[in-house]
Amino acid sequence: MTAIAAKGLTKRYGDLTAVDALDLTVAAGEFVGVLGPNGAGKTTLLEMLEGLRKPDAGEVSVLGEPAWPRNRALQPRIGVQLQASAFFERLTAREQIHTFAALYRAPGSAADEWLERVGLVAKADTRVEDLSGGQAQRLSIACALVHDPELVFLDEPTAALDPQARRNLWDLLADINDSGRTVVLTTHHMDEAETLCDRVAIVDHGRLLQHDTPAALVAAHAGGGNLEDVFLALTGREYRA
């Protein structure tokens, strides 16, 4: 089964074509990393896949249903982590995840379970403003997963994490994927993509440059290097926005 099927996806902002006739297919249960320099169009691509933005051209179907217009039947099946700051002000970690659970009509027990899975039981009564960057990141991932979605979008989930937190999060993400969920994440960490992802989609200037397994990409482009060498070979070394 196909989790995501995007065809000819295009989005323009004025003169800028953020996403340019992009085709992308993600199989159910697959773990896909979307890589690209800043300004490559990753976020716009994800927003169209999530149903937040209307494509100017092309079409997306997610879990067999059109992603646009906002599809109420689809939303409970998708989990999205946008940014570690997307929280209700002045709520504790526990109140936060219970609120999200209620929004998705998920049981409160699931909220407590997820708090435990991301190691935040000790911080349950801490307000989100007082959590460290890594704790907030883990909480926002737990909030994205509390309703047991089939498909999960994670936007740079390991940004601002220390190595300990990053490795623990890798285990968590691998677990999520092993339990049959489809995971799409964006990242700047090539080692992360190499370790976690079944396939990587390298995006630049709104186009899909490559979409293959890390091993195949390294074999074809790196000339004895790693995924980062592939990435730089494909997207160049100039500074980006």
Add this chain to the structure above:
Amino acid sequence: MRAFAHTPFGALSIAILRGFVRDRAALFFAVVFPLMFLVLFGALLSNQDQSEIDMITVGDVPLLEDLPADAREAFETTFEVEESDDLDAALAEVRDGDADVVVEQKGDTLVAHYTQTEQVKAAITQSTLKAYVDGANIAASGQPARFGFAAERVEDESLTTIQFFTPGLLGWAIATSAALGAAATLQGWRQTKLLRRLQLAPVSTGTVVGARVAVTIAIALGQTAIFLGLGAATLGLKLTGSWWMSIPLVVVGTLCFMAIGLLAGAIAKSTEGAVNMANFFVLPMAFLSGSFFPLDATPPWLQRVSDVLPLKHLNEGMLDVLVRGQGPSAALVPLTILAAFAVVVTLLAARLFRWDTA
């Protein structure tokens, strides 16, 4: 309650309410700050009666000592009398401001010595003493008085200070917290991308907006209860018959000022900017709408300006039903005007609304 907390609407409402009550600054400006004004105005202006006038009588003053009973009562509430035999010492006290007037009687003439620095007290002293002399003259003539005089205070039927200020300050408090709350929530949620996140959750925009509106109305009704309760319990506020019509006024007024806050939140680029802009709309409006002083004494052009301000109509409606003793129908015109404002401003805010900062 637990079931309510597990519905999307209930969970959102509780989350928003918690965010508000844990925000000490918001709580302060919504409740404590306006109450401070109320207590301050009440204390400063409630005792508009002049304090007693300090009078020193020098030697015998038969005219004052033999006042008829009713005049004596009035005399004693107006003057605080001290007796002295030393005219020069008494005059020195007036000069130094320790006493207001020195009175002596020379034969049949009552002489009052006062300074011009206390003009009001001097005028009261003069007219009061002159009235006693006139009264004594009539009594001495043996003729019955032909003309009578009766004084009736109008304050009781119009408005005392606390009666006037409570509805106006309450209107300002409600307007401020509704507008600032809406502006800050919209901008804050947009900045943190919570708005986007909620858009991705299976809840309708109506549920999100409805929860925010419900919490704001609950807060406004709480402000009203605290204001009227404290006013009645400690500041001598007397509510009139159809005070309960203030409830629909508060509800519709809240919607109106939430819309103004949403407009500010839609225009502004940051949370601080949105809050400042909401304040920029509301605070001058409060001055021009009679929240802080009666509009009756202002120039006519200012009163015309105030007619186009929603807060003026909220204040007038609140005054009418809370303290002026008008019937429930007095609130209908203000309610209609506020509702119209709410609809127009909401439509405008909705046109300018964006889900995210981009």
